[in-house]
Amino acid sequence: MRVKKLKQSGVVLLITFGMLGPASSQIVNRVNKANPFSDMKRALPTRQVLIDNLTVLTDAVGIEFCEGRYGKGGTIFPDRNGKQGQFISKMNDKVSLYDRSEWRQDGIYAEHSKLLITFHNAPDVEVEVTAFITGFVNSKMFSGVFSDGVCTGHFSVVAAK
Numbered sequence: 126m127r128v129k130k131l132k133q134s135g136v137v138l139l140i141t142f143g144m145l146g147p148a149s150s151q152i153v154n155r156v157n158k159a160n161p162f163s164d165m166k167r168a169l170p171t172r173q174v175l176i177d178n179l180t181v182l183t184d185a186v187g188i189e190f191c192e193g194r195y196g197k198g199g200t201i202f203p204d205r206n207g208k209q210g211q212f213i214s215k216m217n218d219k220v221s222l223y224d225r226s227e228w229r230q231d232g233i234y235a236e237h238s239k240l241l242i243t244f245h246n247a248p249d250v251e252v253e254v255t256a257f258i259t260g261f262v263n264s265k266m267f268s269g270v271f272s273d274g275v276c277t278g279h280f281s282v283v284a285a286k
Contacts, residue, residue, distance in 0.1 A: 172282050174198040179278040191276035194244060198280065217245040234262045
């Protein structure tokens with residue numbers, strides 16, 4: 126009987142310690158406390174997003190499809206009628222940040238985000254985009270890569286002038 130309890134306690138302890146390693150190196154934060162990318166709207170309400178290196182992941186569409194969807198980027202700003210994490214572009218594209226995790230260490234910032242984008246030229250279609258964002262913690266410039274399952278590309282975020 127005592128051995129059975131020891132085995133169960135050992136398994137619980139092993140699982141607990143096994144989960145501590147990755148959890149201590151990553152901060153999962155759905156409340157969007159201060160982070161350089163999504164809270165930049167307080168310091169820099171308008172941002173320029175530049176997109177390059179677009180590629181296509183499927184033979185069903187051509188590169189023209191991705192260029193039509195993302196172009197060379199654009200200017201985004203917080204949606205005045207939206208909640209925190211909601212942005213709108215000058216072209217009336219709507220961007221909603223709905224999930225993210227972040228990591229900070231030694232002055233480097235990294236974020237994994239999930240976005241929903243509704244483009245002005247297809248207002249009935251909501252596209253889910255996965256983005257990885259990196260930069261320095263106190264910087265106003267960030268870059269990363271994104272994919273929507275059809276198109277991938279590189280982007281840079283800078284303060285709009």
